[in-house]
Amino acid sequence: MLFSSEPLAPLVRKLLNIHPLSPEDRAAVLSLPSIVRQLEHGQYIVREGDVPTHSCLVVSGFAIRHKIMGDGARQIVNVHVAGDMVDLQNSLLKVADHNVQTLTAMEAAFIPRAAILDIAFSRPAVGKALWLETLVEGSIAREWIANVGRRNSLTRVAHLLCEFAYRLDAVGIGKQCNYELPMTQEQIADTVGLTPVHVNRTLKSLDAAGLTTRSRRSVVINDLARLAEVGDFRSIYLHLPQESLAA
Amino acid sequence: MLFSSEPLAPLVRKLLNIHPLSPEDRAAVLSLPSIVRQLEHGQYIVREGDVPTHSCLVVSGFAIRHKIMGDGARQIVNVHVAGDMVDLQNSLLKVADHNVQTLTAMEAAFIPRAAILDIAFSRPAVGKALWLETLVEGSIAREWIANVGRRNSLTRVAHLLCEFAYRLDAVGIGKQCNYELPMTQEQIADTVGLTPVHVNRTLKSLDAAGLTTRSRRSVVINDLARLAEVGDFRSIYLHLPQESLAA
DNA sequence: CGTAGTCTTGAAACTAGTCAATGTTCGTGG
DNA sequence: CCACGAACATTGACTAGTTTCAAGACTACG
Numbered sequence: 241m242l243f244s245s246e247p248l249a250p251l252v253r254k255l256l257n258i259h260p261l262s263p264e265d266r267a268a269v270l271s272l273p274s275i276v277r278q279l280e281h282g283q284y285i286v287r288e289g290d291v292p293t294h295s296c297l298v299v300s301g302f303a304i305r306h307k308i309m310g311d312g313a314r315q316i317v318n319v320h321v322a323g324d325m326v327d328l329q330n331s332l333l334k335v336a337d338h339n340v341q342t343l344t345a346m347e348a349a350f351i352p353r354a355a356i357l358d359i360a361f362s363r364p365a366v367g368k369a370l371w372l373e374t375l376v377e378g379s380i381a382r383e384w385i386a387n388v389g390r391r392n393s394l395t396r397v398a399h400l401l402c403e404f405a406y407r408l409d410a411v412g413i414g415k416q417c418n419y420e421l422p423m424t425q426e427q428i429a430d431t432v433g434l435t436p437v438h439v440n441r442t443l444k445s446l447d448a449a450g451l452t453t454r455s456r457r458s459v460v461i462n463d464l465a466r467l468a469e470v471g472d473f474r475s476i477y478l479h480l481p482q483e484s485l486a487a
Numbered sequence: 488m489l490f491s492s493e494p495l496a497p498l499v500r501k502l503l504n505i506h507p508l509s510p511e512d513r514a515a516v517l518s519l520p521s522i523v524r525q526l527e528h529g530q531y532i533v534r535e536g537d538v539p540t541h542s543c544l545v546v547s548g549f550a551i552r553h554k555i556m557g558d559g560a561r562q563i564v565n566v567h568v569a570g571d572m573v574d575l576q577n578s579l580l581k582v583a584d585h586n587v588q589t590l591t592a593m594e595a596a597f598i599p600r601a602a603i604l605d606i607a608f609s610r611p612a613v614g615k616a617l618w619l620e621t622l623v624e625g626s627i628a629r630e631w632i633a634n635v636g637r638r639n640s641l642t643r644v645a646h647l648l649c650e651f652a653y654r655l656d657a658v659g660i661g662k663q664c665n666y667e668l669p670m671t672q673e674q675i676a677d678t679v680g681l682t683p684v685h686v687n688r689t690l691k692s693l694d695a696a697g698l699t700t701r702s703r704r705s706v707v708i709n710d711l712a713r714l715a716e717v718g719d720f721r722s723i724y725l726h727l728p729q730e731s732l733a734a
Numbered sequence: 735c736g737t738a739g740t741c742t743t744g745a746a747a748c749t750a751g752t753c754a755a756t757g758t759t760c761g762t763g764g
Numbered sequence: 765c766c767a768c769g770a771a772c773a774t775t776g777a778c779t780a781g782t783t784t785c786a787a788g789a790c791t792a793c794g
Contacts, residue, residue: 289723309631310719315633329622337626337783360618361611368604371618374625375576379584381628381712381793386554386562388636389680413746416700424740433636456791472557477584640750671772682751687774703759 247276247299247349250411254323257410257481258376259369264413267362272356274349285340288329294350295331298324301346303424306430307338316379316431319343319404319423323411328374331356354358377477383477388433391472397430397442400473401452404473405461417461448471491666494546494596495521496657497696501570503624504657504728515610519603521596532595533577541597541668544587545571547708549669550659553677554585563678564628566590566651570658573667578603606625606722623726630724635680636721643679647720652708653722664708693717 245309247405248270255261255269273400276467279285283304289296296303303320320326331353332338349473360367380403401421409416423442426436433440447451451467453460463465495517502516526532532543532550544549550567558702564585567573573647577583578600596612607614612722627650634646656663672690673683681689698714700707708714714719 258656305629308611309633309637313637315637316631317632332619332722333622333626334728335723335726337726338629357615361608361614364608366606367614371581371607371621374618375621376579378576378621378625378628379580381632382552382554382585383563384632385564385628385635386556388557388632390560390677392561426740430637436740437742437783437784441782446741478583478585479580479582672774673772683772684752684774685750688750691774 247274247347247352248268248272249298250323251325251349252397254411255366255369256375258372258479259365261365261369262388265274265365268359269366269435272351272359274351276347276349277340279346279348281304281342281345283342283346285335285342286327286341288336290330291334292327292331292336292353294352295356296326296340297349298322298326298352299347299349302343303337303340303346304427305340306344309391312428316427316434317384319431321408321411321413325370325373328356329377334395343427372479379477379479393434393438393442394445395433395470395472397428397439398446398451398467399473400428400432400471401446401461402457402468402471402473403478404462405464406407406460406480410478410480416464416476420457420460421459422457438451493517494594495519495544496523497546497570497581498544498572498596501658502613502616502620506612508612508616511652512610512612515606516613516700519598519606521681523594523596524548526589526593526595528592530588530589530590530593533574533583534586535583536584537577538581539574539578539600540577541584541599542603543573543587544596544598545569545573546594546596548705549590550587551590551674552585552587561677562680563674564631565624566662566678568655568658572617572620575603575617576624590674603683604627606621616727619639626724626726640679640681640685641690641692642719643681644715645693645698646720647679647713647718648706648708649711649715649718649720649722650725651706652711653725655726657727664711666706667704668706669704 252266252269286292288307298320300322303326304316305318305320306313306314306316325409327340330340356370360370387396391399403414404419404421408414408419412462414420425439429439432439447454450462451470453462499513499516509518532538536665545567547569550573552565553561553562553563555561555642574583574587577587583603603617607617634643638646651666651668652663655666656660661667672686676683676686679686694701697709698717700709
């Protein structure tokens with residue numbers, strides 16, 4: 241099932257999570273012009289400085305957005321999963337201010353930027369949902385500033401694991417207490433602003449405390465409430481629909 | 488001149504920086520319903536958990552957005568100046584995920600959230616400008632993640648000073664090489680994820696290197712190019728109009 | 735079965751944090 | 765107009781958390 245018949249279905253699901261859409265709105269989103277492509281692991285989708293003409297929807301797989309510092313260091317500023325519009329930011333602003341790269345093999349749907357703007361203003365509900373989607377991204381970014389700026393390594397990593405628990409659960413990839421995270425410890429390090437070595441020690445101490453059980457890329461959270469406590473995690477900033485919060 | 492006759496003029500100026508607006512669009516923005524209020528230094532505008540009904544425009548003065556960690560630490564996630572919509576985020580999303588507080592005495596215009604949504608979808612150019620404005624904020628947030636996550640103290644602080652040089656210049660508050668920054672070193676520390684003591688030493692070493700000359704709250708940048716070099720600063724992420732970039 | 739990438743571990747070095755005291759600035763009221 | 769107090773800035777000595785360097789072990793894949 242490499243090419244699904246309705247590649248934009250994950251986008252509809254995502255937008256519905258944020259804002260109600262009429263059947264016509266949903267149909268309009270599904271019939272947006274798009275080109276579906278299979279991308280390999282590690283492939284760049286957008287590079288800083290590009291002037292993109294399309295936005296990219298993650299149909300399946302993972303992508304990251306990152307910035308490279310002057311000294312070569314990398315900071316991952318977001319991780320994207322199925323249903324995420326990976327570069328509304330880069331597409332609507334004239335010039336890309338950061339890189340987008342696949343984390344795994346990925347199925348992507350490219351939508352012309354003009355089509356996005358069209359639907360956003362011809363169908364206010366869709367426009368509002370898209371806008372809210374970008375606002376939620378902003379909210380996550382703010383939480384990451386706080387995570388990286390004001391929390392110690394243990395709290396920081398625990399927080400990230402909690403965030404993935406909620407986000408992956410929300411889109412039906414894995415359960416809150418058990419999911420696959422296709423990131424190396426080096427990539428986690430570049431996400432939380434630590435070194436790979438220290439991430440390794442930190443993950444180990446979460447395991448040692450009985451909070452998580454890891455093997456390879458699989459994460460099992462033994463006690464989400466306790467991990468959230470350690471990770472200073474409250475899910476408000478994800479702005480998920482109530483069902484997920486209640487779980 | 489406490490109450491200007493057209494309190495929303497700074498908003499028009501700001502939106503024009505991002506996206507062209509017709510005379511009618513400008514007039515429509517200026518005539519948005521708003522309540523102007525004088526706020527004192529340190530006053531909260533929105534608290535995490537609030538369900539705001541209005542968005543707040545900074546007419547004059549400064550405001551900060553911040554988050555409080557479980558251990559009481561604070562992280563400032565943005566600083567706002569005249570023309571900034573301080574909480575489109577908080578207003579459009581159901582529940583505020585962070586706090587907004589005045590940094591100085593401030594003149595604020597409160598606009599009902601419904602009016603914002605109305606104009607955004609009845610006047611696509613205004614809507615696009617507002618959306619782009621939130622995207623630029625997101626871009627700044629991503630840069631801050633990188634700043635706090637992957638740069639050392641000297642680079643971090645230098646970067647912040649460069650950002651203010653550009654942002655304040657862009658709205659006509661001070662010049663790039665000389666501006667007033669109404670923040671204590673403690674507030675700067677909470678912005679860049681350091682301690683006040685270390686910020687003090689870092690600022691001092693920027694001064695000692697001849698890059699800046701500070702006295703009280705005034706910042707003089709002796710050589711912006713060199714400070715940008717030290718601060719690993721490139722202004723793309725601010726998405727300013729070309730004139731400012733060329734300066 | 736070998737190789738590349740990733741993970742793990744230890745020891746030493748360093749950046750930034752903590753604690754605590756002193757100095758400075760500025761607004762206020764006598 | 766000066767004295768006082770509060771908030772803020774500055775400095776030093778010490779500590780802690782994280783990084784760096786380096787080596788070895790595991791895993792997956794061809």
